[in-house]
Amino acid sequence: MHLVVQAIILGLLTGGVYALMASGLTLAFGVMRVINVAQGAMIVAGAYVSYTLFTDFHIDPFVSIVLMAPAAFAVGVLLQLVFLRPLRSDEREELSLLVTWAIALGIEGVLSVIYTTTYRATLPGYVNDSLTVAGYRIAVVRLVAFGISGVILLLLYLVLHRTRLGRSIRATVQNPTAARLLGVDAERVSAYGFGLSVATATAAGAVFGMVEPFNPGSHYDLISRLLTIVVLGGLGSLTGAVLAALVMGVSEAVLAATISPTWSSLVFFVILIGVLVVRPQGLMGATERGRL
Amino acid sequence: MVACRFPDERGVVVRVASHKVSLAMAAVALAVTAACGGASGGSSSGSTKPLVIGISLSFSGDFSDPGHAAELGYKLWADQVNKQGGVLGRKVQLKIVDDASSPNQVVTNYQTLISRDKVDLVFGPFSTLLTAPAARVAARYGYAFPEPSGGGPLVFQEKLGNVFFVQPAPVVNCGDPFVSYILSLPPSERPKTAAYPELDDPFAEPIAERARLKFEAAGIKTVFKEVYPPEMSDLTPVVEKMAAAKPDMVFAGTQSDDAYSMVNAMVQLGFSPKFLFQANGANSPVEFPSKVGAKNTEGIFSCGDWFPNSKAPGNQAFIKAYIAKYGGTAADIDSGSAEAYAVGEVVSEVAKKTGKIDNATIIKTLHSGTWPTVEGNLSWDKYGAPNGSTMLTEWIGGKLLPVYPAAVALHPPVIPKPPWGG
Numbered sequence: 149m150h151l152v153v154q155a156i157i158l159g160l161l162t163g164g165v166y167a168l169m170a171s172g173l174t175l176a177f178g179v180m181r182v183i184n185v186a187q188g189a190m191i192v193a194g195a196y197v198s199y200t201l202f203t204d205f206h207i208d209p210f211v212s213i214v215l216m217a218p219a220a221f222a223v224g225v226l227l228q229l230v231f232l233r234p235l236r237s238d239e240r241e242e243l244s245l246l247v248t249w250a251i252a253l254g255i256e257g258v259l260s261v262i263y264t265t266t267y268r269a270t271l272p273g274y275v276n277d278s279l280t281v282a283g284y285r286i287a288v289v290r291l292v293a294f295g296i297s298g299v300i301l302l303l304l305y306l307v308l309h310r311t312r313l314g315r316s317i318r319a320t321v322q323n324p325t326a327a328r329l330l331g332v333d334a335e336r337v338s339a340y341g342f343g344l345s346v347a348t349a350t351a352a353g354a355v356f357g358m359v360e361p362f363n364p365g366s367h368y369d370l371i372s373r374l375l376t377i378v379v380l381g382g383l384g385s386l387t388g389a390v391l392a393a394l395v396m397g398v399s400e401a402v403l404a405a406t407i408s409p410t411w412s413s414l415v416f417f418v419i420l421i422g423v424l425v426v427r428p429q430g431l432m433g434a435t436e437r438g439r440l
Numbered sequence: 441m442v443a444c445r446f447p448d449e450r451g452v453v454v455r456v457a458s459h460k461v462s463l464a465m466a467a468v469a470l471a472v473t474a475a476c477g478g479a480s481g482g483s484s485s486g487s488t489k490p491l492v493i494g495i496s497l498s499f500s501g502d503f504s505d506p507g508h509a510a511e512l513g514y515k516l517w518a519d520q521v522n523k524q525g526g527v528l529g530r531k532v533q534l535k536i537v538d539d540a541s542s543p544n545q546v547v548t549n550y551q552t553l554i555s556r557d558k559v560d561l562v563f564g565p566f567s568t569l570l571t572a573p574a575a576r577v578a579a580r581y582g583y584a585f586p587e588p589s590g591g592g593p594l595v596f597q598e599k600l601g602n603v604f605f606v607q608p609a610p611v612v613n614c615g616d617p618f619v620s621y622i623l624s625l626p627p628s629e630r631p632k633t634a635a636y637p638e639l640d641d642p643f644a645e646p647i648a649e650r651a652r653l654k655f656e657a658a659g660i661k662t663v664f665k666e667v668y669p670p671e672m673s674d675l676t677p678v679v680e681k682m683a684a685a686k687p688d689m690v691f692a693g694t695q696s697d698d699a700y701s702m703v704n705a706m707v708q709l710g711f712s713p714k715f716l717f718q719a720n721g722a723n724s725p726v727e728f729p730s731k732v733g734a735k736n737t738e739g740i741f742s743c744g745d746w747f748p749n750s751k752a753p754g755n756q757a758f759i760k761a762y763i764a765k766y767g768g769t770a771a772d773i774d775s776g777s778a779e780a781y782a783v784g785e786v787v788s789e790v791a792k793k794t795g796k797i798d799n800a801t802i803i804k805t806l807h808s809g810t811w812p813t814v815e816g817n818l819s820w821d822k823y824g825a826p827n828g829s830t831m832l833t834e835w836i837g838g839k840l841l842p843v844y845p846a847a848v849a850l851h852p853p854v855i856p857k858p859p860w861g862g
Contacts, residue, residue, distance in 0.1 A: 287708040
């Protein structure tokens, strides 16, 4: 029983970080119907920038998020303007796959040239510290990462629900034509939405770099996990992505600790298929364009 | 089947024939010469043309870092040999091409190097994944295939007679020195229980399984054995389960990033076994401490084929030449560079011993005797698997040192492993 509870704690903490990673992906789809398969590469790029800021300038990875997020937002807006806006709206979902895949490969190539393919890890002094609570070990870095992810997701939620930009984004998600008729500049909203998506990716990257070793090719594994989380949660649903990430984190950790790590990923996919059979729109996805 | 003949013999044949026949025979002779050059590669002593050696290395993709390390070693060897007048008076020219870490591209590269570029010799690429298909190509053309890093079972299962893995032992034997050391301890000091976390990988799992069978036969009880998939980047759940089994010893079949993740999870969970062996990852002098923290390396065992302070023949000269050419310190030298350098060394030694440098001679000669290199004194079985043993290494005082067997040890093993951060 001790092992199971320990695994649940680990799964929740890991799931929180994956929720942050997946939030940008679901946001990009919700706002623009863009399936951003470069999300994993952007997370890895964020991990590298944070790694450099820490090793060369001694800036704590959590502090680096504050510096990186605005720059990443600007990069996201630029990427949307240059690569995604020109796509024809009736083929955007399909074409965005190709375009963002090209962006992912481009990012991987640049990172390989700059950093080589050697694995890196961001290791602040506290990275292996842990707390013991009621006999359970909790890694401090995971706890803080979970907390930071929670704060960023809360901020994202507040932006979407308490600001004019957020209302515009939600309006565009629910009904782009009506939003446009009411004066919402859909193109600008899309650019800002993608900017937010990239900003969350780099923030997640700073956290990811402390939790797992990474190299430029790490994005392949990441994107496959993130896509399954977003599909399980319901494409475009932020709450669904958070819920699905926690389900994934807990199910994998508990199964790896109690049965076998070989089965843990498989069981997550079994859950995914089971949910999709009962609810094709995912846990929290709407059957029509809608909720974010 | 065309027999190759030396230029002077061919000249006699041409002179005794009539004019037209002479021309025809000269043409045939030239064709035969070309064919012989292409089929057997290389030539014997007496020629002054450059000795062209074709090599495919990875400069992009997964193997680009080790590919670069091998390139440094190959180039250093060529420089050193050329400074001394070349191999049998022939200057060495390396023709190095990029395979982008692709098994398909590596096949194309060696086919091109051999059949179109007609290089005299070929040296191997990085990794078993690329070496196995490349060795088949070389075998088809009758080329010797000394190679620095294709030590997985796949290479030797091909049963090719032209392959020579220029390291002390096949990859799966990596844990043997640790097993020997543990079993050499008095029973009271030996671990009673053991855990085997194993990466599902041809270079990791077989090492741990080989050790497990030997330990079980010696009475060390297995309390945990788990194979984890390569995509599992966070090993905390595995370590949680392993820690709950409370083993005295952990023998981990690791590769690289999983080794780092495993140690970090052990530190976070406060689980420190008395003996910890990691097959790979922990044997990287530069990378390992940077991924797990220098203080957490203490007392961890691994295996290795080369060290800066190894007593192997010519090692100090190699280090001096490396630093002179590339700068840095001995600690910065990747073992992949030493492995590639050793490939060149064995070929030089064949030339020195036989006075010839053709592929048939290299293949025949290397199948007998012992060959001194910076990797130690090497010999091979008929399929190119080395007959020696790797060294057991341990992190002691922040340095990775060979500790067993005693003949190569620079420090006695330190047991038990101190607590993390100690």
